[in-house]
Amino acid sequence: MKPNRAWANIDLDMLADNLRALRSLLPDKKILAVVKADAYGLGAIPISRQLEDGGIDYLGVGTSREALDLRNAGITSPVLVLGALVEPEIEMLIDQNVSVTIHSPGRIDELQDAASRVNRPLPVHLLVDTGMSRLGVSPEQAVHHACTISMQPHLRLEGIGTHLSSPSDAKEVVRQRKMFAQITGDLASRGIEPPLVHIDASVAALGDPDPHANMVRIGGALYGLASATPGTDLMHPILTLKSQIVYLRDHPPGQPIGYGGTFTTMRHCRLATLSIGYHDGFPSTMSNRGEVLVHGKRAPVVGLVTMDYTVIDVTDIEGTAVGDEVTLLGSDGSEQISIEEIARWCRIVPYEVTCLLGRRMLRHHQSALSKELELEGR
Incomplete structure (x- = not known):
């Protein structure tokens, strides 16, 4: 992990x-x-x-x-x-x-x-x-x-x-x-x-x-x-958000998921729990609405996003395992989740998405120099 x-x-x-x-x-x-x-x-x-x-x-x-x-x-x-x-x-x-x-x-x-x-x-x-x-x-x-x-x-x-x-x-x-x-x-x-x-x-x-x-x-x-602003095609996102799978479980049809059972499985499903919740800055308005990327494929959020955890449906994504990296914002293979997409799901402005990032969200500020120092053990 x-x-x-x-x-x-x-x-x-x-x-x-x-x-x-x-x-x-x-x-x-x-x-x-x-x-x-x-x-x-x-x-x-x-x-x-x-x-x-x-x-x-x-x-x-x-x-x-x-x-x-x-x-x-x-x-x-x-x-x-x-x-x-x-x-x-x-x-x-x-x-x-x-x-x-x-x-x-x-x-x-x-x-x-x-x-x-x-x-x-x-x-x-x-x-x-x-x-x-x-x-x-x-x-x-x-x-x-x-x-x-x-x-x-x-x-x-x-x-x-x-x-x-x-x-x-x-x-x-x-x-x-x-x-x-x-x-x-x-x-x-x-x-x-x-x-x-x-x-x-x-x-x-x-x-x-x-x-x-x-x-x-x-x-x-x-x-x-x-x-979406004119002229910004020369400028690129500097932020990528990641989490990981910490739990996997298969569920039968008819299984309520999460607080209040707001999502019920309609088939045999494999669900993954991510170690991120609204305290980390993953908005609760992503509940039953948003998507993330696993192995370059989209996986929907199911049930309510809670303070510490989020559940996603990985039934159609082969080879998922505990410890797999999950992309919440950014690219994975040919797929991408943009900040505008998250903002639409959450019905907020894009800037609010980043301003919601909590203190518990570890921020890695990366540059060529920092990577060189890391390789040198400094």
């Missing part, structure tokens, strides 16, 4: 290839790699180190704690906190040279006071709400607030951005971009030109990037999690 119940293989060399592909597609844009939520569940620190080695322009995180974790791990690339701040950590962010986002006017004085106390400049980005209706200052007041920030002695207006609410809706994208361009144009007429202007994430950036912005925020496409 394999030494692990379930594991994720994360290909750092493929990540580096994806970054190079992204630069070839967007040669005139700075790239902010979104590594929030532990890099979508893939491991923010090893992912960020690989991106730093590749010369990433910026790293974007969701919280102040995530930014500090990167700095504590020795990551020196520019970091921007995209989300709301935790007040006690503001001075630590200033000390660690982390840029922050201002979502509301009340933060301006608060951040100025904090930067003044430690007598250090704080680079900030102003977020304008052009249609997301979640965070950000109103478009009508954006110019006023940008001017206010520019007058603060310890704040530096490093950037201004907005967030597209419907990046696949061309009409809505045009509306939001036009509104945002009016704001940046008004600021320029007043002599205020933030060095960084950003509006597009993966879908819009790779479909039809805003010509007025000089930075894009890329997450899913960089990790190969957005294959």
Whole structure:
């Protein structure tokens, strides 16, 4: 049997290839790699180190704690906190040279006071709400607030951005971009030109990037999690999920399977138990719906996915045995299970699939260098 119940293989060399592909597609844009939520569940620190080695322009995180974790791990690339701040950590962010986002006017004085106390400049980005209706200052007041920030002695207006609410809706994208361009144009007429202007994430950036912005925020496409996005044919998934068979049993027709007997065998069946459950990140919504790969063939999930285990039907797959490797996400022979397929089964977005990966899921971050060291016994 394999030494692990379930594991994720994360290909750092493929990540580096994806970054190079992204630069070839967007040669005139700075790239902010979104590594929030532990890099979508893939491991923010090893992912960020690989991106730093590749010369990433910026790293974007969701919280102040995530930014500090990167700095504590020795990551020196520019970091921007995209989300709301935790007040006690503001001075630590200033000390660690982390840029922050201002979502509301009340933060301006608060951040100025904090930067003044430690007598250090704080680079900030102003977020304008052009249609997301979640965070950000109103478009009508954006110019006023940008001017206010520019007058603060310890704040530096490093950037201004907005967030597209419907990046696949061309009409809505045009509306939001036009509104945002009016704001940046008004600021320029007043002599205020933030060095960084950003509006597009993966879908819009790779479909039809805003010509007025000089930075894009890329997450899913960089990790190969957005294959349906235009332009991502040059980028490939960096994640493969695996588990193994820990138990095999033959059942007669009419046998209820699992909690509540939600599946009943209709024939003589051979069922295999996998050492992965919803605590590991295999969604319970895969129950009686999803499929996995065994020996290059598809095997359906039967019964309810439980906290620790999942049962599959391997009746039509010859030679299955305890210890056999099972592919949950990725390729096995000519068959492949994509993250979009899992998302459809679970009725969630693809990014949620990776964000659900639990702490018990062992993550192997692989690269040519790590494989060489392993062969050398180091």
